[in-house]
Structures are given as C-alpha cells and as structure tokens.
Amino acid sequence: xxxxxxxxxxxxxxxxxxxxxxxxxxxxxxxxxxxxxxxxxxxxxxxxxxxxxxxxxxxxxxxxxxxxxxxxxxxxxxxxxxxxxxxxxxxxxxxxxxxxxxxxxxxxxxxxxxxxxxxxxxxxxxxxxxxxxxxxxxxxxxxxxxxxxxxxxxxxxxxxxxxxxxxxxxxxxxxxxxxxxxxxxxxxxxxxxxxxxxxxxxxxxxxxxxxxxxxxxxxxxxxxxxxxxxxxxxxxxxxxxxxxxxxxxxxxxxxxxxxxxxxxxxxxxxxxxxxxxxxxxxxxxxxxxxxxxxxxxxxxxxxxxxxxxxxxxxxxxxxxxxxxxxxxxxxxxxxxxxxxxxxxxxxxxxxxxxxxxxx
Numbered sequence: 001x002x003x004x005x006x007x008x009x010x011x012x013x014x015x016x017x018x019x020x021x022x023x024x025x026x027x028x029x030x031x032x033x034x035x036x037x038x039x040x041x042x043x044x045x046x047x048x049x050x051x052x053x054x055x056x057x058x059x060x061x062x063x064x065x066x067x068x069x070x071x072x073x074x075x076x077x078x079x080x081x082x083x084x085x086x087x088x089x090x091x092x093x094x095x096x097x098x099x100x101x102x103x104x105x106x107x108x109x110x111x112x113x114x115x116x117x118x119x120x121x122x123x124x125x126x127x128x129x130x131x132x133x134x135x136x137x138x139x140x141x142x143x144x145x146x147x148x149x150x151x152x153x154x155x156x157x158x159x160x161x162x163x164x165x166x167x168x169x170x171x172x173x174x175x176x177x178x179x180x181x182x183x184x185x186x187x188x189x190x191x192x193x194x195x196x197x198x199x200x201x202x203x204x205x206x207x208x209x210x211x212x213x214x215x216x217x218x219x220x221x222x223x224x225x226x227x228x229x230x231x232x233x234x235x236x237x238x239x240x241x242x243x244x245x246x247x248x249x250x251x252x253x254x255x256x257x258x259x260x261x262x263x264x265x266x267x268x269x270x271x272x273x274x275x276x277x278x279x280x281x282x283x284x285x286x287x288x289x290x291x292x293x294x295x296x297x298x299x300x301x302x303x304x305x306x307x308x309x310x311x312x313x314x315x316x317x318x319x320x321x322x323x324x325x326x327x328x329x330x331x332x333x334x335x336x337x338x339x340x341x342x343x344x345x346x347x348x349x350x351x352x353x354x355x356x357x358x359x
Contacts, residue, residue: 027055030132038124042111049110053101054121054129057093062137066093087130094129095121161274167285168228168268168313169293170209170221170238172200173300175261177217188256193217196260199248200241207237212285218297222285225268229317235345236320238264238307265297266309266345268316288335295333296342303328303344311341324348 031051032044040047060066074085102118105111111118174196181189197219204211208227212220221237228234245252245260252259271287296308305328314325323345330339 023059024052024056027051027132030055030128034125034128038128046105046111049105050098050101050125051129053097053104054094054125055097055133057097058090058129058133061089061093090130090133091121091126094126098125162272162286163274164270164272166225166268166270167273167289168223168225168234168266169212169290170234171265171293171297172219172221172238172241173263173297174217175263175306176258180256180258192256192258192260195255196245199244199260203237203240203244206240207233209234209237220290225316228268229313232317232320232323234266234268235309235317235323238262238266238345239320239323239347262306263297263300264307264345265293265300266307266313267293267296268310268313291335292333292340295335296340299328299331299333299342303342305344307345308342309345311343314343322348 028048028051031047031049033047034040034051035042035044035047057066061071064071070089074082074089077085098121099119102115106113106115106118174193177189177193180192184192197214200219201211204221207223209221209223212222214220221234222228223234242262245262249259267289269287269289271285271289273283273285275283292310296310300306300308308328309325311327319325324347325343325345328342328344330341333340
C-alpha cells in the first residue's frame with residue numbers, strides 16, 4: 001500500500017458526521033429534483049433512495065474509502081485514459097448502487113414494478129447523477145487546490161480589500177533534497193518531495209492550519225495568530241509531522257533509500273493579507289513576517305539546530321508538553337534593522353527525539 005493511502009487511513013475521515021449529514025441531505029434533494037424534472041412516477045423518497053445509492057459509491061471511491069488501490073492506479077494514467085477509465089468506473093458503481101436500491105425497494109414493497117424497471121440504470125438517470133457529481137468534484141478539487149480557508153475567502157471576497165491581521169508561519173524544509181536530486185534525478189526527487197508533502201498535509205489539517213505554498217523543497221504553513229498559538233498548536237503540528245515520518249521510516253528507507261529530515265522555522269506577527277491577480281487569483285501575505293520566517297529557516301543550518309522559533313512568537317505561546325526551548329542568541333538577518341533572537345526547539349529527555357539535521 002502506498003504511503004499516501006496509509007496516511008489517509010490514519011487521518012480523520014474526509015467528512016465529519018455533520019458534513020455527511022448535509023451531503024446526504026443534498027443528494028437526497030437531487031433525487032427529489034430528478035422526480036420533478038423528469039416527471040417520474042412514484043413518491044419523492046424513491047428518487048432520494050436512488051440518488052443516495054448512485055452517488056455514495058462514487059464519493060467513497062473518489063475519497064479513497066472504496067477500492068483505494070484502483071484509485072491510485074487510475075490517477076497515474078494520462079489525462080484521456082484517466083477520464084475514460086473514471087467514466088467507466090462511475091457507470092459501473094452507479095449501476096451497482098442503482099441495482100442495490102432497486103432490490104431494497106422491491107423487497108420492501110415500496111413500489112409495485114417489475115425487476116427490470118427497478119434494477120436497470122437508464123442513461124438519463126446516469127447522466128443526471130454524473131452532472132451533479134462532476135460539479136461537486138470540481139468544487140472540491142478547487143477547494144483542495146486553494147485550501148479550505150483560501151477558497152472560502154475567495155468566494156466571499158473577504159480579502160478583495162487588503163486586511164491587516166496577525167498570523168503564525170511555519171516553514172518546513174526538506175533537508176538534503178538537492179543532493180537526492182543529483183543522485184537520483186529530478187523526477188525521482190519530485191516523487192520523493194510529493195510523498196513528503198502528502199505525509200504532512202493531514203497533520204496541518206488536523207491542527208487547523210493552511211498550506212499557503214510550496215516553494216521548491218519548502219512548504220509554508222500558516223494560521224491566524226489566535227489559532228496558531230492556542231495550546232502551542234503550530235509546534236504540535238511540526239512534531240506530529242516528525243512523529244509520522246519516524247513511524248514510517250522503514251517504508252521511506254525501502255521506497256527511497258532515505259528517511260526525510262526536516263528543518264523548520266516558526267515566526268508570527270502583523271501582516272497584510274490581500275487577494276491579488278486578474279485571471280489567476282491568489283490570496284497572498286505582505287510584510288516583514290514572511291521574509292523573517294524564511295531568514296530564520298536559513299539559520300537552522302548555520303546554528304546546526306533543526307527547529308527554530310523566534311523570541312517574538314515564543315513569548316506569545318505556551319510550549320506543548322514534552323517540548324523545550326533553548327535560547328540561541330540574537331542574530332542579524334537581512335531585511336531587519338534589529339538583531340533577531342531565536343530559540344531552538346527539541347523534545348525533552350523523556351520524549352522521543354526528533355530526527356537530526358543532516359549536514
């Protein structure tokens with residue numbers, strides 16, 4: 001099983017109970033709408049039963065809960081092959097769901113009709129299901145591409161006018177990725193980085209963070225200040241990522257011949273958030289905080305400390321249990337008039353140590 005599939009199984013469900021309830025309610029409504037649009041005979045709840053039976057297998061498949069190995073293989077196909085194969089799979093799954101609903105309806109006596117009428121999925125019903133499903137998948141894909149909060153902010157237009165706010169930033173850099181690329185090639189290095197970034201994504205989501213961007217071998221995570229410092233959430237996110245990598249170290253060693261090592265920098269403060277772009281919109285952050293976080297990340301190597309936090313952010317949060325900080329002095333960094341004080345983060349002696357920083 002691929003690492004991304006095992007991560008998906010360990011992470012929280014794609015849909016919470018409330019989201020499942022809302023989703024099923026909407027799907028049931030589309031079944032009622034189908035009965036109205038096509039003037040189908042029968043009670044409205046019959047349409048809802050068929051809609052749920054046709055749609056839920058598709059949702060489970062796309063979320064990796066149903067036949068995850070098949071989904072992984074299909075996603076590696078070229079775009080035309082991926083589209084045609086997915087369409088065939090959708091048709092089979094919808095047809096099976098339709099038949100299952102028909103068996104249920106027939107055996108419970110909800111409708112007095114022949115087996116063929118109840119079990120065979122007709123083209124109009126499949127196309128109707130496909131249109132709503134593809135529309136929903138498109139919205140989900142865009143939401144995943146932009147991030148949950150960025151997507152909502154773009155839809156609501158929250159940042160069309162620049163807003164001053166405070167944010168926490170976490171930069172995580174994959175150490176040794178350049179050497180890996182020189183040894184194994186850029187394609188293999190990209191596959192390696194893709195798996196690393198996939199492994200950390202569930203933990204960012206778990207701790208209510210947002211992945212703002214990927215810059216080479218670095219991922220930028222951000223939180224609103226209040227959420228980021230709450231119970232040291234930004235720090236707990238980092239160490240959950242490191243624990244996850246350590247837990248799968250045998251898989252990493254077998255798959256790539258190397259266990260990922262991460263350097264990390266944490267900083268926070270006032271920034272300006274704005275929506276920019278005309279044909280390609282993006283929510284971006286302006287201010288000294290982002291640049292300073294990048295400078296702190298470069299200090300990791302010179303100080304030989306894998307995980308650093310600024311004194312400014314450290315003073316505003318409480319360290320999680322099992323993590324301690326050690327002052328590393330003040331350092332002149334580009335773009336700041338005043339020296340920047342930083343502290344190194346590490347596990348306490350009673351805790352499992354994090355991965356060391358490679359030379």
